[in-house]
Amino acid sequence: QEQLVESGGGLVQPGASLRLSCVVSGRLSKSVVGWFRQTPGKEHAFVASIMGSGYDAEYADTLEGRFTISRDNAKSTVYLEMNDLKPEDTAVYYCAARSPSYHFTSESREDYAYWGQGTQVTVSS
DSSP: OEEEEEEEOOEEEEEEEEEEEEEEEGGTTTTEEEEEEEESSSOOOOEEEEEESSEEEOOOOTEEEEEEEEEEEETEEEEOOOEEEOOOOOEEEEEEETTTOSSSSOOOOGOOOEEEEEEEEEEEE
């Protein structure tokens, strides 16, 4: 069964680091996976995406350099390492997977058919 389960969110102070995990199960285990985030009243915003092989990744322009996406296919897990967190990074973070027939990353939420339940990240002093 296709399923994505996020973990690792929490409350941190500005400047801290946090690593989110997304366990991808079923036939999605080597799919393209993306991270998105959402704040109240706004659409899901693209954060990062990684190919099934881990060979290539792309990032939102404003986040590259602070955020790093990676994956360990032996553990069926995709990670989002977030450094130097700022209050504006506060959001619910979702991981999502493309259908296995697609092999390239995408910034568009419409390209992701499978979604996790989300994990809250709050950056506050």
